[in-house]
Amino acid sequence: MLLHNRVNGKELKQKLQQSQEPRTTLSFYRYVRIDDPAALRDELYAQWMQWRVWGRVYVAQEGINAQVSVPTEHFEAYRDAIYQHPYLGQLRLNVAVEDDGKSFFKLAIKVRPKIVADGLNDTTFDVTNKGQHLSAEAFNRIAEDPNTIIVDMRNHYEAEVGHFEGAIRLDADSFRDALPMAERELEGQQEKNVVMYCTGGIRCEKASAYFKHKGYKNVFQLEGGIIKYAHEVQEKGLPNKFRGKNFVFDERLGERVGHEVISHCHQCGAPCDTxxxxxxxxxxxxxxxxxxxxxxxxxxxxxxxxxxxxxxxxxxxxxxxxxxxxxxxxxxxxxxxxxxxxx
Incomplete structure (x- = not known):
């Protein structure tokens, strides 16, 4: 079986835009030791193509990071296959907040040195010793504590259109850049509650372990990131502390979480978050x-x-x-x- 797409990208995009097929966008990750990432890539590609799963997936020896779109009619079968897989069974699926079914138009599964480029030497600290997970309710509660520092571990263009109230926003182009910036911002505050968040949790998983290694006593991460938070506040009727839009790395480029438009057009300065x-x-x-x-x-x-x-x-x-x-x-x-x- 071919393990890559052979159809022109423009043609695939056009076909997707014309399609009326209901699709579900979701993301997931897991840090887990994978002995043969190339073999896992081949296995997943062969299986997922049968279900017409599109998306962007990175596989490495340290784990898997995936953002995909699944035909809704195959979602249950896809979910069951994920949960039954020896490498993937314990991960959490984050379903998109807003979904028009047009998030991805092809499937790309790539073997990478890391599932998120962070610039860290993972042999120098325990990446599994991560921060305490917070539900939306717990996040809202700890956010009210004056001893709490909230850090947005995403890139500047993500935080520009949406972020949590009172969060430190880093002027970073990449996660690799964000880590040293966060370290400078947090210097000398090892006793504070340090709460980190990102889109779906993967960047905070690594960052929280890194800051615990650096001696920070009370490190927390928002479980499931902004995506899970948005679902929880809606389902439980909780106050929504997120302002604006959640940037996503697919064709949608964003999903509405807060009602406000907090950013501006880069050309004329009018309120805009597109x-x-x-x-x-x-x-x-x-x-x-x-x-x-x-x-x-x-x-x-x-x-x-x-x-x-x-x-x-x-x-x-x-x-x-x-x-x-x-x-x-x-x-x-x-x-x-x-x-x-x-x-």
Missing amino acids: HTNCDNTACNLLFIQCEACAAQYEGCCSDTCQEVTHLPEEEQQKIRQQQPAKTRFSKGRLTARPTVGDQ
Whole structure:
């Protein structure tokens, strides 16, 4: 069986947008010793393709990290297979808060050195000695304690559109960058309650173990991250301390958790929390753009990028080949208006 997609990505996206098939988006992870990640990748790909499961999955010797979309008619069979699997049986499935069924259009399962790039040497500390898990109710309670510090372990562009009240937000482009930033913010506060949160829990799982290793006495993590918190406050009628939108790493780019719009369009400054990628694929900048600017700039981050999209495809391809990858996958900031398209 082929272990990769052979259909053009644009064609797959178009097919997904036209499909009326109900699908369920979910994410999960587990830190567990996997002796042969490549063999597990092959096994999962062969099985999941039979159910038309799409998504992005990383497998490493330290575990698995997955965000997938499953046809709703196959969800129970898929869930049962996960729970019966020797490596995956004890993990938690986080079902999306808002789901239009258009989150993923293909399946990619990749073997990586780590399931989340963190820059840490895991041999120097016990990654299983993690922080205490908090339910939504417990999180709300400890958040009211003046001895508590809440740290958002996500990237700056995630926290920009949504975050918990009073949380320290790190100006990080990646989790690798976030860890040393958090360490500087928390320096000298080893006796405080340190509460960490992220999207689904995977980054906090590692970060909480790292900070316990660093001597912090009372380390906690929000169980299941923002996704599980959103479900719990709705199901139990709890106060919602999350403001704005939860950024997600799929085609949706966000799901509504709080009612407020707390961020602004990077081009005109109007209230907006809609992320998009610049339509000039040689740029591909991730930034926030309102409907008016999307119409004015035709989905681009700048006049220059807009001009590029009007060029013949052959010329656009040459520009893409010349553009360094590090600028093609940049993340925009409101304080420094997007300029990648002008380089």
